[in-house]
Amino acid sequence: MTGVRPVRKGVSPEPDGAGSDDAIDRELIARWLAGDQRAATTLVERHATALSRFAAAMGGMTGSDVDELVQDTFVRAFNSLESFRGESSLRTWLFTIERRLMLDRRRAERRRPEKMPVAEGDAASEYTALDGIVADEMQERVRVAVDQLTALQREVFTLRVTEGLSYKEIADIVGSTEGAARVHYHHAMRAVKEYLGVPHA
Amino acid sequence: MRECQDETVKDVLPELAAGRLNPADAARVTAHVEACPSCAAELAVVRAAHAAFAASTAPAVDIARIVAALPTPPSKVIELAPRLRKRRLTSWRIAATIATIAVSGVSIVALQGILRDNKPPAVKRVVLKPSDAAEASGLSVGGSMNDLSDKEMQTLLDKLDELDAVPSAEPQPAVSGMRAAAGVQ
Numbered sequence: 360m361t362g363v364r365p366v367r368k369g370v371s372p373e374p375d376g377a378g379s380d381d382a383i384d385r386e387l388i389a390r391w392l393a394g395d396q397r398a399a400t401t402l403v404e405r406h407a408t409a410l411s412r413f414a415a416a417m418g419g420m421t422g423s424d425v426d427e428l429v430q431d432t433f434v435r436a437f438n439s440l441e442s443f444r445g446e447s448s449l450r451t452w453l454f455t456i457e458r459r460l461m462l463d464r465r466r467a468e469r470r471r472p473e474k475m476p477v478a479e480g481d482a483a484s485e486y487t488a489l490d491g492i493v494a495d496e497m498q499e500r501v502r503v504a505v506d507q508l509t510a511l512q513r514e515v516f517t518l519r520v521t522e523g524l525s526y527k528e529i530a531d532i533v534g535s536t537e538g539a540a541r542v543h544y545h546h547a548m549r550a551v552k553e554y555l556g557v558p559h560a
Numbered sequence: 561m562r563e564c565q566d567e568t569v570k571d572v573l574p575e576l577a578a579g580r581l582n583p584a585d586a587a588r589v590t591a592h593v594e595a596c597p598s599c600a601a602e603l604a605v606v607r608a609a610h611a612a613f614a615a616s617t618a619p620a621v622d623i624a625r626i627v628a629a630l631p632t633p634p635s636k637v638i639e640l641a642p643r644l645r646k647r648r649l650t651s652w653r654i655a656a657t658i659a660t661i662a663v664s665g666v667s668i669v670a671l672q673g674i675l676r677d678n679k680p681p682a683v684k685r686v687v688l689k690p691s692d693a694a695e696a697s698g699l700s701v702g703g704s705m706n707d708l709s710d711k712e713m714q715t716l717l718d719k720l721d722e723l724d725a726v727p728s729a730e731p732q733p734a735v736s737g738m739r740a741a742a743g744v745q
Contacts, residue, residue, distance in 0.1 A: 394633050403626050412618035422619035430626045437630045497604075498612035505609065520609040523578025548602070551609070557601050 384449040388440055403433055406450055409522060410457050416517040417461060418506050428464070432457040447531050454518065454532045497555075504554035508547050515540055516547035564598040573603050577610045 384405070390398035407429055414425045435456050436443075443452060505513055514533055518524045524532075526540040533540065552559045564570065569592045575581045576589050593599045 391633050396627075396633065399630050399633070400623065400627050403623050403630075407621045407623060407626065408618055411621050412613050415618050416613040425619040426621050429621045430629055433626050434629055434631070441634060497608045501605065501608045501612045505612075516609070517613060519574045520577065520606050521613040523574050523580045548605070552602070552605060555605065557605060558598075 381445070381448050385445055388443065388449070391437075392441060399437065402449075406453055407433075409450060410453060412521060413454060413457065413517060414461065416505065416521060417510075417513060419465075428457065428460055431460055435460070447528065450522075451524070451528045451531055454522075454524075458514065458532055500555055501551065504551040505547075507554065508550055512543050512547035512550070515543040516551070519544050564596050566592055566596075569593065569596070569599050570602055573599065573606045574610075577603065577606045 384402065387398045387402050387405075391402065410429045410432055411425050414420060414428050420428070432453060436453055443449070447455075505516060508516060511533065515529055518529045518532060519526075526537045526544070529535075529540040529544075530537045535543075549559050569589055572581060572585070572589055573593075576586060576593075581589060593603050
């Protein structure tokens with residue numbers, strides 16, 4: 360086999376979570392705790408897009424809903440940043456907080472009957488509909504396929520393919536085990552492939 | 561579709577798409593994918609999903625507004641620490657000054673006692689201590705503290721400041737002392 364291609368780098372605009380990124384986050388947290396307000400800006404800049412992306416992928420939220428959710432996630436995180444032990448990466452921890460807020464909101468929404476659920480097969484989310492983003496057909500079909508997954512499968516699948524998180528990290532975020540996260544991912548992948556008509560071997 | 565011969569490859573396709581594999585693994589996985597239609601199909605799905613939710617399609621968030629909503633860093637706690645430390649040092653200085661004055665007073669009383677009784681009392685040891693300390697610091701404290709001029713008093717206080725404010729009873733590094741006592745290298 361000769362055709363070794365270089366790895367496609369920079370798929371994600373911000374650096375992906377290598378060990379050094381964790382070190383940078385820890386350094387920024389230490390600086391913020393010591394009173395450096397600018398460190399907060401850098402931390403928000405580093406992680407806001409990933410949090411926004413994850414929230415949008417979960418569907419059923421407008422752009423301003425996502426903006427508000429991301430802000431609440433950071434406010435919660437910074438309020439307890441002193442207690443952040445660095446056992447997981449900061450991004451994993453932020454996803455955990457964001458997910459909990461999303462679940463709380465979903466529960467609150469369910470108690471409000473006037474809000475209609477997003478219809479099945481609707482294009483991805485209110486956000487995409489509102490902003491009229493026309494993506495390439497395959498991507499759009501993937502979005503619809505992901506929308507039809509169960510909530511847990513959708514979370515696991517999105518965190519895995521969009522953020523490239525490990526099963527261990529995903530398990531920490533969704534409060535499950537590594538093995539269960541793996542199974543959810545495989546079921547989700549099978550369902551997405553079936554929807555797209557890709558044979559599953 | 562032909563069965564995949566290396567199931568470990570599918571497991572790392574998301575990492576490949578996210579650029580999180582080291583160059584050696586990325587090359588190995590890419591080589592496998594090019595020869596395996598099953599993995600190539602899955603990688604296409606992974607890449608499409610990655611692109612579908614990539615940054616360009618994520619709602620924009622207002623960084624400045626988020627930062628403005630954040631709590632202020634708990635810097636006050638950090639600022640207080642050196643001040644507390646300073647205050648503790650100052651109190652040690654005051655204690656040291658009082659102790660010196662007290663010992664000097666005792667020495668004067670003791671000297672008076674010696675002069676009156678003309679016999680060397682046990683308090684002689686007390687007399688030696690402040691003078692030793694004074695010599696060590698380049699000071700000569702004799703007689704009453706009241707006899708010192710303002711300048712001498714200031715010098716004395718300055719010298720006291722220079723002395724290590726930590727009492728000599730401060731625990732020494734226990735391990736090395738114990739090792740030395742036990743004759744351990």
